[in-house]
Amino acid sequence: MQLVKNITLSICVMTLALFAQDSTITWTEITGNYSLPAGVKVFKGTRSNPKLQAFYFDVDLNNDQIAVRSYLASSAANLKTLTPQFGAIAAVNGGFFSGSSSLSSVIYPGEVMAQNVTALTRDSKSYPVIRSMFSLNKNFVPSVNWIYHFDSSVGGVYQFTQPLAYISNDPTPRSAPSKSEGTAMTNLLTGIGGAPTLVKNGQRTVTYNEEIMWGSGVGLTGGDPRTAVGYTADKHVIIFVADGRQETLSAGVSLIELADILISLGCVEGMNLDGGGSTQMTIGNAYVNSPSEQYRSIPSILAIVDRDSVKFPESETGVELIIDTEDGNCSFIGDGWIETANAGYYGTSKSKLNTKGTGDKQAIYRTSLDKSILCKVYGWWVAANNRCTDTPYVVVHANGRDTVRVNQTTNGSKWNLIGQYNFSSDPSQCVIISNQATTGTYIVADALRLLTADSVEIVTSVDPKTKSDNLISTYELGQNFPNPFNSTTLIRFTIPKAGIIRLTVYDLFGREVKSLVNSYQTAGNHRVSFTADDLPTGVYFYKLQAGDYSQTKKMILMK
Numbered sequence: 001m002q003l004v005k006n007i008t009l010s011i012c013v014m015t016l017a018l019f020a021q022d023s024t025i026t027w028t029e030i031t032g033n034y035s036l037p038a039g040v041k042v043f044k045g046t047r048s049n050p051k052l053q054a055f056y057f058d059v060d061l062n063n064d065q066i067a068v069r070s071y072l073a074s075s076a077a078n079l080k081t082l083t084p085q086f087g088a089i090a091a092v093n094g095g096f097f098s099g100s101s102s103l104s105s106v107i108y109p110g111e112v113m114a115q116n117v118t119a120l121t122r123d124s125k126s127y128p129v130i131r132s133m134f135s136l137n138k139n140f141v142p143s144v145n146w147i148y149h150f151d152s153s154v155g156g157v158y159q160f161t162q163p164l165a166y167i168s169n170d171p172t173p174r175s176a177p178s179k180s181e182g183t184a185m186t187n188l189l190t191g192i193g194g195a196p197t198l199v200k201n202g203q204r205t206v207t208y209n210e211e212i213m214w215g216s217g218v219g220l221t222g223g224d225p226r227t228a229v230g231y232t233a234d235k236h237v238i239i240f241v242a243d244g245r246q247e248t249l250s251a252g253v254s255l256i257e258l259a260d261i262l263i264s265l266g267c268v269e270g271m272n273l274d275g276g277g278s279t280q281m282t283i284g285n286a287y288v289n290s291p292s293e294q295y296r297s298i299p300s301i302l303a304i305v306d307r308d309s310v311k312f313p314e315s316e317t318g319v320e321l322i323i324d325t326e327d328g329n330c331s332f333i334g335d336g337w338i339e340t341a342n343a344g345y346y347g348t349s350k351s352k353l354n355t356k357g358t359g360d361k362q363a364i365y366r367t368s369l370d371k372s373i374l375c376k377v378y379g380w381w382v383a384a385n386n387r388c389t390d391t392p393y394v395v396v397h398a399n400g401r402d403t404v405r406v407n408q409t410t411n412g413s414k415w416n417l418i419g420q421y422n423f424s425s426d427p428s429q430c431v432i433i434s435n436q437a438t439t440g441t442y443i444v445a446d447a448l449r450l451l452t453a454d455s456v457e458i459v460t461s462v463d464p465k466t467k468s469d470n471l472i473s474t475y476e477l478g479q480n481f482p483n484p485f486n487s488t489t490l491i492r493f494t495i496p497k498a499g500i501i502r503l504t505v506y507d508l509f510g511r512e513v514k515s516l517v518n519s520y521q522t523a524g525n526h527r528v529s530f531t532a533d534d535l536p537t538g539v540y541f542y543k544l545q546a547g548d549y550s551q552t553k554k555m556i557l558m559k
Contacts, residue, residue, distance in 0.1 A: 025052060025261070034283045037089065039063030040304055042288065050223070053250040054242040055281055055289050056265065057090060059304055061140050061235040067307040068136065068237050070094060070192040072106040072113040074410035075385070076297035079280035080287055086303060090283040092227050092239050094300030095194040096274050100385040100409070101342055102300045104274075105133050105147070105193030107154065109312040111414050114300065115149040115343040116193040118176070122169075122215045128176035129212050130163040132271040134229045134302075135191030136310070142231040144197060144269040146207075147185070148177050152346050152413055158182035163197075163210035170209075190310055192229070192273070192302045198259035199230055199270035206259055218275070223252035225279035225292050229302060230262045230270025238265050239302065241281045245292040273302065321375075323365045324447040325349045332445075333488045333529055334361035334435075344413030346380045346447035354443055356388050359436035360487035360531075363445035367431070372398060372424040376417060376451045377431060381444035383412025388440035394432040397421035405437075408444050415449055423450070428481060477544040477551040480530070484556035488531045491516070493544050497523050502545040505530065508538060516542070532557050 025045040034042065039060040046053055059068055071086045076099070083091045095104020095116075102114035116131045133147045145159040160182045164174040195218075196211040198204070208220045225244035231237045240262065244252020253261065255272060262270040277293030287294070323329050326349040339350040354361040367375075379393055387408035395402045395418065404418050423429050433445045478492035495501060503517035513535060516528050530542070537559045543552040 039066045050251045056240040059237040067310045069190040069310045070106045076100045076299045078295045079282045080285045083282045084285045088303035091301045091303040093278045093280045093298045106300050107191040127173040131195045132197045133191045133193045136189045137187040138189045144271045157185045168209045194273040197271045202268045204259040221254045226275040227273040227279045230267030232266040321450040329366045342382045344382045351382045351446040356437040357435045359434045361435040363433040365431045365448040367423045376420045378415040378449040380447040381408045386441045388437035390437050391443045392434045398424045475549045480555045484558040491528045506541045
C-alpha cells in the first residue's frame with residue numbers, strides 16, 4: 001500500500017512540474033545597445049522553464065535605405081568574420097552546407113551562386129525534392145516559396161504551390177517536377193534556401209516530411225539551436241535565432257515551436273535555415289547570441305545591408321556563344337574524367353572533374369568562328385575546397401597562346417572572366433582546361449562563354465557530331481592538337497564516303513609504333529585520341545590511308 005502512495009505522489013509531482021512550465025517568451029528591445037540604422041531593430045527573448053534565450057531582427061523593408069540579401073563566401077568562416085567581410089550591417093547563418101559548398105540556394109541579383117539540392121539519397125535511393133527559399137523580388141517584396149532549380153540560371157528557378165507529397169521514411173521516390181507544374185520566378189532579386197517551410201498564410205505549415213528532412217539529422221520535435229526567417233504582412237522581415245544545447249542558458253526549440261514563435265511575431269510566411277552548431281547572429285563583427293559552437297565555419301549568410309548593395313550588375317553588350325561539355329565543339333583527352341556530385345553546374349550537364357597531373361588530361365573547347373572577332377572569354381566551374389587553385393585555362397587565339405591560372409575553390413557557379421582575345425576561323429583556335437595544376441586535387445571543366453566586344457553576329461562551324469554527310473566532299477587529315485604534346489593528343493580526320501580507314505603512327509625512321517584505326521568507318525568527321533605514355537620524346541608522323549588517298553603529318557612528343 002505504501003508503494004502505491006509513493007507512485008501516486010510521484011505522478012502528482014510530475015504533473016505539477018509539467019503545468020509549471022511557462023511557454024511565454026518575454027521580449028525586450030535591445031536596439032539601443034548597438035549602432036543600427038533606422039528601420040532595423042533587435043530584440044532579446046528569455047524564458048525560465050524550459051530555459052530559452054532567443055533573438056530576432058525586425059527589418060522594415062518600407063525603409064528604402066535597407067534590405068536583406070544572401071552572400072556566399074569564397075571559403076567558409078565563422079559569422080563574425082563573414083559579416084564585416086561582406087560589408088553587412090548584421091547577419092545570421094544561411095542554409096545547409098557541406099564543407100565550403102552550400103547545399104541550399106544562394107541567389108545574387110542576376111546570378112545563382114548555389115542551388116537547393118534537387119535530389120536526396122535515402123536508403124540507397126534517389127528522391128527528387130522541392131525545398132524552401134526565402135527571397136525578395138525586384139520590388140523588394142519578400143516571399144517564402146517551395147522552389148526547384150531546372151538549371152543553374154536565375155531563369156531556371158521555378159516556384160511551386162506545394163512540395164512533393166512525401167511521408168516520413170517514404171519508401172517510394174516521387175517523379176521530379178516539371179516546369180509546367182510550376183511558375184518561373186521572373187522577378188527574382190535575391191534569395192536564400194533552406195528547409196522546411198514553417199508558416200504559410202499565417203498558419204503553422206511545417207513541411208518536414210515533404211521536404212525530406214527525415215534522415216537528415218535535423219529533428220522535428222527536439223529542442224535545438226535554430227535559425228529562421230519570415231516576414232509580416234506589412235513588409236517587415238523577421239530574422240530569428242534561438243540558442244540551445246546549453247543546459248544553464250537555453251534548451252533550444254523544436255521546429256513546431258519555431259513555427260509558433262514566428263506566428264506570434266506576426267509572420268505570415270516563414271522557413272527554417274540551418275541550425276544546431278551553425279546558429280549564429282552578429283552585428284558587425286560581434287556576436288549577439290551565444291552559439292553552441294562559437295567558431296563553426298559556414299559558407300553562406302543572410303545579411304542586413306544598405307539597399308544599394310542589392311542591385312543588378314550593369315548588363316554587358318554583345319553576342320554570346322556558350323560551349324558546354326556535352327556540345328560537339330567540346331572534347332576530352334585522357335581518361336579519368338568524372339561528373340561532379342556538387343550542384344551549381346551550368347545547364348543540364350554536370351561539371352567534369354579530373355585529378356591534377358602533367359597536362360595529359362584536357363578539356364578542349366573549339367571556338368571555330370566564321371570570322372575574326374574580339375571576344376571576352378569566361379569560364380564556369382563548381383567550386384569546392386578540393387579544387388585546384390591554379391587550374392590552367394590555355395587560350396589559343398589569333399595572336400598566339402596564353403595561359404591563365406584560376407582558383408577553382410572560389411567563385412563557383414558563375415561566369416568568371418578569363419581574358420579578352422582575338423579569334424578567327426582558324427580551326428586550331430580553342431580554349432583548353434588542362435590538369436597541369438600543382439595545388440589542390442581536382443580541376444573542373446564546365447561551360448565556356450565567348451562574348452563579342454560588340455553586337456556583331458558570330459557563328460560556329462557545324463557541330464562535328466551532327467554535320468550532314470553530303471556537306472563533306474574531300475578527305476582531310478587535321479593537325480594533331482595540342483602539338484607539341486605531352487603524352488596525349490587528339491587527331492581529327494574527315495572522310496567523304498564510308499570505307500576501310502587506316503590511321504597509323506610512325507617514328508622518325510619509318511617504323512610503325514601504333515595503329516590507331518584499321519577498320520570500316522562511316523562518312524563524316526572523326527576524332528581519335530593518341531596516348532604515347534610508352535614512347536620517348538621525339539618527332540613522330542601519323543598517316544591516314546583510305547583507298548588511293550593518303551596523307552601524312554608530323555607531330556612532336558615532349559615529356
